[in-house]
Amino acid sequence: SQQGEEDPQALSIQEGENATMNCSYKTSINNLQWYRQNSGRGLVHLILIRSNEREKHSGRLRVTLDTSKKSSSLLITASRAADTASYFCATHGQGAQKLVFGQGTRLTINP
Amino acid sequence: EAGVTQFPSHSVIEKGQTVTLRCDPISGHDNLYWYRRVMGKEIKFLLHFVKESKQDESGxxxxxxxxxxxxGTYSTLKVQPAELEDSGVYFCASSAAWGAPGANVLTFGAGSRLTVL
Known part of the structure; x- marks a missing residue:
């Protein structure tokens, strides 16, 4: 299975702190993506990192990818209450067109 | 641009009944996907359409x-007869044709929550 697994399953921090979530996967990938889901809403794409990239930034988001360890991390800096959501990593396998998602990390930002 | 629309947002049915979920993708998106999330577990792939053809129904x-x-426009997902374990949130997503800009990124609908009693 290529399924991503996020770690931790739940994370609770104070507003202003940084949040780090990790993701592991099992097979070769073309790219890895992170999505956010606010309660009762659909998933929203945050960032995509290709297999030949090691780090990518977008605003307060920083994603790293280590293909030798088959792992990725998502760092959210200077967290805000609005960042409270579930975060999922998803992988596109080599030659595959579907995204494979993990279980997600539930992030809670306390004011 | 309208997003991905799903209907109904919530459906409560009894075991053995039939339910049909509908998804309207972003206009012009060739790729349409169905996913399901059960009881806070992982989001599981169900199937993938390219236009009107089933590309992958392994899930x-x-x-x-x-x-x-x-x-090749809207899609329906029918569950007949429904069982208790079918309860969960069914997500639809769409993306542009492969090779087009942004084709790797999926746009999701808000989901249809199905409760089977």
Missing amino acids: MPNNRFLAERTG
């Missing part, structure tokens, strides 16, 4: 699930 749980995309 469909069993023959009680039937998905269609006639004309």
Whole structure:
């Protein structure tokens, strides 16, 4: 299975702190993506990192990818209450067109 | 641009009944996907349409699930007869044709929550 697994399953921090979530996967990938889901809403794409990239930034988001360890991390800096959501990593396998998602990390930002 | 629309947002049915979920993708998106999330577990792939053709239906749980995309526009997912374990949130997503800008990124609908009693 290529399924991503996020770690931790739940994370609770104070507003202003940084949040780090990790993701592991099992097979070769073309790219890895992170999505956010606010309660009762659909998933929203945050960032995509290709297999030949090691780090990518977008605003307060920083994603790293280590293909030798088959792992990725998502760092959210200077967290805000609005960042409270579930975060999922998803992988596109080599030659595959579907995204494979993990279980997600539930992030809670306390004011 | 309208997003991906799903209907109904919530459906409560009894075991043995039939439910049909509908998804309207972003206009012009060739790719349409169905996913399901059960009880806070991982988001599981169900199937993938390219226009009106089923590209990959490897995630469909069993023959009680039937998905269609006639004309390559909206899609329906029918569960007949529904069982208790079918409860969960069904997400639809769409993306542009492969090779087009942004084709790797999926746009999701808000989901249809199905509760089977």
